[in-house]
Amino acid sequence: MFSSCHHTSQDRIIPFEGIENARELGGLVMQDGRSIRWGQLVRSGNLALASDQDVAILKERFHLSNVYDFRFDAEVAGAPDREMDGVLNTHLSTLPQALVDGFTAGRSDTTQFKVSGFMERLAEYAFNPKAQEMGRQLYPAIVMDPTSQQRYGAFLRGVLEAEGGVLWHCSQGKDRCGWGAAFVLAALGASRETIVEDFDLSNVSYAAQVEALSKKVIEMGGGENEIAFIRAMVGVSTENFQNTLDLIDAKYGSLEAYLEIALGFSAQEQAALKNKLLE
Numbered sequence: 001m002f003s004s005c006h007h008t009s010q011d012r013i014i015p016f017e018g019i020e021n022a023r024e025l026g027g028l029v030m031q032d033g034r035s036i037r038w039g040q041l042v043r044s045g046n047l048a049l050a051s052d053q054d055v056a057i058l059k060e061r062f063h064l065s066n067v068y069d070f071r072f073d074a075e076v077a078g079a080p081d082r083e084m085d086g087v088l089n090t091h092l093s094t095l096p097q098a099l100v101d102g103f104t105a106g107r108s109d110t111t112q113f114k115v116s117g118f119m120e121r122l123a124e125y126a127f128n129p130k131a132q133e134m135g136r137q138l139y140p141a142i143v144m145d146p147t148s149q150q151r152y153g154a155f156l157r158g159v160l161e162a163e164g165g166v167l168w169h170c171s172q173g174k175d176r177c178g179w180g181a182a183f184v185l186a187a188l189g190a191s192r193e194t195i196v197e198d199f200d201l202s203n204v205s206y207a208a209q210v211e212a213l214s215k216k217v218i219e220m221g222g223g224e225n226e227i228a229f230i231r232a233m234v235g236v237s238t239e240n241f242q243n244t245l246d247l248i249d250a251k252y253g254s255l256e257a258y259l260e261i262a263l264g265f266s267a268q269e270q271a272a273l274k275n276k277l278l279e
Helices: 052-060 073-078 097-104 115-125 129-144 146-161 176-188 192-200 207-219 224-234 238-252 255-261 267-277
Strands: 041-044 064-069 088-091 165-169
Touching (some): 041 176, 146 267, 238 255
């Protein structure tokens, strides 16, 4: 389908009709020189608006057997994934419960978790120092939370045991989904550079929205902190991501060791995943 010798990151982006920020991990070259097989691993935004054509691509090109949904309950209720025959959808919320409680406090209406409404409120949140700090602490909170760790471990075992292709997502396919991709790539032996590059690609998907909201925030009198918040919330903060990788290295020694110690995904399982997915 694609030459693994001359692929670009653009080859991996999948232009679905109703699924945002979708790309596969096929073609990425690992540190041992092997590359990830095409048509096996997909990361994306939620599947609520997946079209018939999107489903056909997932079934025919990826032989999809498993979906992992990292959203919390209210997000799933607000925009449930489209069901696909023969595909097992597993719900594993990977946002720490304290943050979920913060997002949902005093709100019973799940429709607010549809992304459009959330975007409109972000310009106001950008000026709140507490919100800015929460944005900076989001990634450390996710990777150090014991429940999130257990669920990401279950996800990695699911990827290893899947009979067909695997897709994982959160709401916009960038933060919780991005960490899932980072863990898969680490287990497969990717360099830090490759892991960061894949994570940062979400900024390409959401560039127009980031620019529009940043402009709005500047018009409201916002400065660098406010714009950084918008970049982190609408796109991804690659700086926060790298700082959190440093935190993992400092505490566990390496990302691979973190997979083993914190996520319970053993060196043997990591080796088995490489055998399954690399060529």
